[in-house]
Amino acid sequence: MNSFDNLLARAAAGRGALRPEELAVLVAARDPAERKALREAAYAVKLRATGPRAFLRGLVEIGNACAKNCLYCGLRRDNAATHRYMIPEADVVRMARSAFEMGYGSAVLQSGEIESEENTARIERIVRAIRAATAPDFAIVLSLGEQTREVYARWRDAGADRYLLRIETSNPELYASIHPADHSWKRRRGCLSDLASLGYQVGTGVMFGIPGQTALDIARDIDFFREVDADMIGMGPFVPNPETPMAGAPFDKTEALELALDVIAATRLHLHDCNIAAATALQVLAPDGRERALLAGANVMMPNATDRQYRADYQLYKGKPCLDETSGQCRGCLSARIARIGETVAWNDPGTPPHYAAKHGGGRAEP
Numbered sequence: 289m290n291s292f293d294n295l296l297a298r299a300a301a302g303r304g305a306l307r308p309e310e311l312a313v314l315v316a317a318r319d320p321a322e323r324k325a326l327r328e329a330a331y332a333v334k335l336r337a338t339g340p341r342a343f344l345r346g347l348v349e350i351g352n353a354c355a356k357n358c359l360y361c362g363l364r365r366d367n368a369a370t371h372r373y374m375i376p377e378a379d380v381v382r383m384a385r386s387a388f389e390m391g392y393g394s395a396v397l398q399s400g401e402i403e404s405e406e407n408t409a410r411i412e413r414i415v416r417a418i419r420a421a422t423a424p425d426f427a428i429v430l431s432l433g434e435q436t437r438e439v440y441a442r443w444r445d446a447g448a449d450r451y452l453l454r455i456e457t458s459n460p461e462l463y464a465s466i467h468p469a470d471h472s473w474k475r476r477r478g479c480l481s482d483l484a485s486l487g488y489q490v491g492t493g494v495m496f497g498i499p500g501q502t503a504l505d506i507a508r509d510i511d512f513f514r515e516v517d518a519d520m521i522g523m524g525p526f527v528p529n530p531e532t533p534m535a536g537a538p539f540d541k542t543e544a545l546e547l548a549l550d551v552i553a554a555t556r557l558h559l560h561d562c563n564i565a566a567a568t569a570l571q572v573l574a575p576d577g578r579e580r581a582l583l584a585g586a587n588v589m590m591p592n593a594t595d596r597q598y599r600a601d602y603q604l605y606k607g608k609p610c611l612d613e614t615s616g617q618c619r620g621c622l623s624a625r626i627a628r629i630g631e632t633v634a635w636n637d638p639g640t641p642p643h644y645a646a647k648h649g650g651g652r653a654e655p
């Protein structure tokens with residue numbers, strides 16, 4: 289067995305088996321045979337952890353206003369080219385309920401970052417209404433940025449189960465290179481601790497392909513997920529947005545997809561029993577990008593459950609797919625895509641990450 293295969297065998301044998309320097313060897317692989325072996329080993333671990341099934345999470349993009357100014361993001365405060373919207377409360381609840389009725393086991397409410405009492409109370413009301421309009425095991429997921437512990441606690445009390453907050457990079461210096469000076473890596477890291485302490489199922493993730501990022505940076509990101517005991521991982525490629533200060537950064541579509549698949553595979557091999565999303569952005573890189581991610585170890589897809597009229601205004605990156613499909617069309621398209629690779633959709637299943645279930649006796653922790 290050569291040293292690459294040896295690393296794969298050790299990683300597959302147990303969670304957290306490799307050091308960052310060893311994970312970096314997996315992430316840096318460029319030999320086609322090694323990349324194939326990496327993804328196959330990861331897929332075998334996924335089959336053991338969650339089976340040949342994809343869990344669906346209906347995505348409701350509830351508003352695109354943001355107080356932050358991240359240098360890579362189309363929703364950044366200073367991007368005057370974006371038309372801002374906020375979906376009325378009753379419509380957000382209707383969209384989440386429709387995701388439930390379509391058989392998705394969970395819905396994620398996502399928006400730019402707003403810190404205000406008005407916004408906190410609005411989300412509280414929405415979460416309570418969704419909880420009342422769906423089944424107790426329908427998972428309500430929030431992705432609303434950095435907030436105080438008190439705000440996270442209020443939303444948890446209202447009935448939210450999960451929270452997604454990407455750290456973007458575990459390297460504070462790299463973080464500083466893609467954010468304005470008043471954005472704090474430390475605060476973001478602290479938010480992840482707050483969320484875990486409140487009993488949320490916690491999701492985090494990173495971007496890869498950031499200018500100046502090394503294979504060891506990405507390997508440390510993957511080990512960071514283990515260190516913070518994340519339950520869910522959502523990662524995506526850096527795709528330069530023409531309306532941002534990082535518009536001219538180098539970008540190669542083909543290599544971005546190959547790197548994405550390798551990072552997903554290395555993450556599955558390191559974490560074993562977490563949920564890993566096949567990011568919608570992968571479909572920008574190749575029409576079958578998300579399916580290939582499932583075959584490299586991902587197990588979650590996020591069909592868009594937002595009304596069509598809002599979708600074009602929610603573009604973190606340009607070229608976002610599925611702008612014209614109805615939610616029903618997204619449902620049909622995704623299930624056909626999943627069937628084509630020999631997997632099935634776990635309909636009406638919240639897809640609680642096995643890692644979280646193991647920590648909490650197999651189920652949902654009460655708020």
Ligand code: SF4
Nearest residue numbers: 354356358361364400
């Ligand atoms: S990445 Fe998030 S916090 Fe940053 S500008 Fe975009 S929406 Fe706002």
